[in-house]
Amino acid sequence: xxxxxxxxxGVLHHLEAHLLSGELSTGDHLPPxxxxxxxxxxGRSSVREAxxxxxxxxxxxxxxxxxxxxxxxxxxxxxxxxxxxxxxxVAAKGFAVADVVKTRIVxxxxxxxxxxxxxTDVDFVxxxxxxxxxxxxSLTPKEFLALDARFHLSLADASGNLVVSAMMAGIRNSIExxxxxxxxxxxxxxxxxxxxxTEHRGILTAIKDHNAAAASAKVHSHISDYYARTRLTDQAxxxxxxxx
Amino acid sequence: xxxxxxxxxGVLHHLEAHLLSGELSTGDHLPPxxxxxxxxxxGRSSVREAxxxxxxxxxxxxxxxxxxxxxxxxxxxxxxxxxxxxxxxVAAKGFAVADVVKTRIVxxxxxxxxxxxxxTDVDFVxxxxxxxxxxxxSLTPKEFLALDARFHLSLADASGNLVVSAMMAGIRNSIExxxxxxxxxxxxxxxxxxxxxTEHRGILTAIKDHNAAAASAKVHSHISDYYARTRLTDQAxxxxxxxx
DNA sequence: GATACAGTGTGGTCTGACCACACAAGTATC
DNA sequence: GATACTTGTGTGGTCAGACCACACTGTATC
Numbered sequence: 001x002x003x004x005x006x007x008x009x010g011v012l013h014h015l016e017a018h019l020l021s022g023e024l025s026t027g028d029h030l031p032p033x034x035x036x037x038x039x040x041x042x043g044r045s046s047v048r049e050a051x052x053x054x055x056x057x058x059x060x061x062x063x064x065x066x067x068x069x070x071x072x073x074x075x076x077x078x079x080x081x082x083x084x085x086x087x088x089x090v091a092a093k094g095f096a097v098a099d100v101v102k103t104r105i106v107x108x109x110x111x112x113x114x115x116x117x118x119x120t121d122v123d124f125v126x127x128x129x130x131x132x133x134x135x136x137x138s139l140t141p142k143e144f145l146a147l148d149a150r151f152h153l154s155l156a157d158a159s160g161n162l163v164v165s166a167m168m169a170g171i172r173n174s175i176e177x178x179x180x181x182x183x184x185x186x187x188x189x190x191x192x193x194x195x196x197x198t199e200h201r202g203i204l205t206a207i208k209d210h211n212a213a214a215a216s217a218k219v220h221s222h223i224s225d226y227y228a229r230t231r232l233t234d235q236a237x238x239x240x241x242x243x244x
Numbered sequence: 245x246x247x248x249x250x251x252x253x254g255v256l257h258h259l260e261a262h263l264l265s266g267e268l269s270t271g272d273h274l275p276p277x278x279x280x281x282x283x284x285x286x287g288r289s290s291v292r293e294a295x296x297x298x299x300x301x302x303x304x305x306x307x308x309x310x311x312x313x314x315x316x317x318x319x320x321x322x323x324x325x326x327x328x329x330x331x332x333x334v335a336a337k338g339f340a341v342a343d344v345v346k347t348r349i350v351x352x353x354x355x356x357x358x359x360x361x362x363x364t365d366v367d368f369v370x371x372x373x374x375x376x377x378x379x380x381x382s383l384t385p386k387e388f389l390a391l392d393a394r395f396h397l398s399l400a401d402a403s404g405n406l407v408v409s410a411m412m413a414g415i416r417n418s419i420e421x422x423x424x425x426x427x428x429x430x431x432x433x434x435x436x437x438x439x440x441x442t443e444h445r446g447i448l449t450a451i452k453d454h455n456a457a458a459a460s461a462k463v464h465s466h467i468s469d470y471y472a473r474t475r476l477t478d479q480a481x482x483x484x485x486x487x488x
Numbered sequence: 489g490a491t492a493c494a495g496t497g498t499g500g501t502c503t504g505a506c507c508a509c510a511c512a513a514g515t516a517t518c
Numbered sequence: 519g520a521t522a523c524t525t526g527t528g529t530g531g532t533c534a535g536a537c538c539a540c541a542c543t544g545t546a547t548c
Contacts, residue, residue: 007501008296019335020421026337032529043502045289048531052252052293053300057329059336064530065510071529078338085301085325086407091263092303093270094322095407103407110350163330163339163347167411177264251532276498287533292500308499309541315498 007042011050014040019074030060030072057081078162082170090174097178104171105223108152109216111159111168112203116212124204127154131200137190141183144193149176151200155207182230196226251286255294258284263318274304274316301325322406326414334418341422348415349467352396353460355403355412356447360456368448371398375444381434385427388437393420395444399451426474440470 018024030036033051037044051072054060058081060072089095115122130151134144149172156168186192199222206215262268274280277295281288295316298304302325304316333339359366374395378388393416400412430436443466450459 005500016332016335019332024336034529037502043500045292045503046501048289049293049296051530052296054332056297056300057332059332059338062530063510064508066528067511070510074336076336076338078333081329081333085329088260088263088298088301088303089322089325089410091260092268092318092320094303094320095410099405099407102405103411106354106408107350110354161343161346163343163415164350166333166339167347171407249531278498281533287531289534290532295499306499307541308539310497311542314541 007046008049008053011036011040011042011047012053015050015054024074026074026076028074030074032071056084058084079166079169082166083173086170086174087176090178095174097175100171100175101223101227104168105220107164107168107171108155108219108223111156111161111164112207112215112219113212114159114161115155116207116210116215122158122207124158124208127151127158127204130154131197131204134193134197134200139193141186141189141193142180144196145179145183148196148200179230182227185230192229196222251290252293252297255280255284255286255291256297259294259298268318270318270320272318274318276315300328302328323410323413326410327417330414330418331420334422339418341419344415344419345467345471348412349464351408351412351415352399352463352467355400355405355408356451356459356463357456358403358405359399360451360454360459366402366451368402368452371395371402371448374398375441375448378437378441378444383437385430385433385437386424388440389423389427392440392444423474426471429474436473440466 015024015030024030030051031039033044033047037047040047051060051062054072055062058078059074061075062072063070086095086100090097090100130147134147134151139147153165153168153172156165159165183189199218203215203218203222206218259268259274268274274295275283277288277291281291284291295304295306298316299306302322303318305319306316307314330339330344334341334344374391378391378395383391397409397412397416400409403409427433443462447459447462447466450462
């Protein structure tokens with residue numbers, strides 16, 4: 001039916017069409033690879049490549065074995081694909097770290113603006129928990145920054161916009177290695193951590209006060225100042241490190 | 245070295261590490277699949293699945309044959325992966341069309357704001373050419389909207405931020421089918437086209453006048469009003485939530 | 489010198505065969 | 519009869535080998 005030059009693309013289009021038509025939706029299982037191969041008259045390897053793409057894009061989760069859990073399941077959590085895409089693009093220097101950071105500021109400012117302008121039905125329990133956890137003095141910089149990332153992500157989640165959420169997750173994921181690389185450039189970590197804690201509380205307070213302008217401004221300086229201090233945007237050219 | 249449960253992930257990590265370390269960069273060729281398979285002690289099919297993922301993510305372009313053009317080449321155009329990712333996520337209902345449109349507004353407002361605030365060194369030749377092309381009365385709605393998309397994309401490109409550019413391309417691509425679906429809901433296409441033309445010129449003029457606020461406002465209404473008229477955001481089975 | 493042709497290396501695909509795994513059903517044991 | 523164990527089955531994961539189509543490369547031919 002679809003004699004695309006590449007067989008696996010035909011499989012992908014087939015699955016995409018089923019997705020669009022609603023025959024397949026979140027929670028459903030894809031047909032077994034062997035069945036799909038027979039149905040589309042292609043080799044199993046071609047089916048596998050298409051499924052692999054879907055998995056990389058975060059659309060399906062594959063599991064071995066038998067029973068209801070096994071097979072390729074359509075998953076509804078879209079953040080995974082965005083993360084690997086952006087991480088690899090940054091790794092390949094297709095995306096400049098500076099551009100990623102700029103995009104992060106744009107998105108995050110709009111997130112807090114929306115949150116501040118919204119009604120009182122927004123749930124900040126998770127965000128508050130993360131801030132409390134960050135108060136501990138026994139955290140390593142790496143642990144602290146991990147919580148930091150989760151705090152910012154929780155704001156994105158609170159906005160309810162999955163697209164922005166996924167993009168934020170991808171952004172954070174893509175520059176994670178650079179953030180870790182920047183830790184040593186902070187002379188006094190205790191002071192830095194305290195500063196970040198204060199800024200976080202300030203952002204959350206501004207949101208709760210429905211002061212959109214203040215929240216946006218605080219987010220902007222919070223992010224851009226931190227990257228300026230670690231000079232992360234400069235060292236985009238650094239090549240180091242093999243993580244094995 | 246890397247006995248991940250899945251062999252193809254090991255290959256992906258291997259390639260990612262080489263990307264990060266700079267051993268591989270834009271324009272380079274990946275080793276031949278057979279060589280890579282032998283080097284990593286995996287089957288060729290596992291290598292192929294990893295390469296397929298990279299191709300889907302827009303990092304490499306594969307080509308058959310022999311010579312300098314053949315093989316898997318690391319490509320520097322990151323828009324492809326974002327497009328397929330977002331298109332499929334929308335198809336799978338992982339992303340709601342309403343959220344995609346909202347995100348588009350956020351990004352595009354920030355784009356025109358930045359363009360308006362920038363110096364005069366921004367090149368709008370391409371954008372202007374597209375606007376001129378859209379003046380033709382012989383265009384079908386589909387053709388008109390294709391030019392429309394390219395106009396908005398050219399603004400994103402003019403900003404120079406590849407991340408935002410790629411996201412805009414992905415956004416546009418993901419809702420393309422819905423945009424086409426919305427054409428019949430426009431009662432008088434000639435009037436609609438004229439309206440869009442005027443709005444486009446207005447946006448570009450505001451940018452050139454360095455009037456960031458006006459440009460942003462015009463973009464906001466340009467996009468949100470159009471989708472309101474076609475009621476696209478309604479027919480998307482949106483994830484229920486905030487009324488604003 | 490220009491053209492035609494075989495050679496070579498590449499990705500693309502298919503087939504068949506295993507393996508590991510997880511569940512389902514049947515069997516043995518108490 | 520209830521439980522524990524064993525076997526069966528279907529799934530994805532991987533590998534090996536074999537072709538094919540393709541595009542370039544070098545050589546032979548005119």
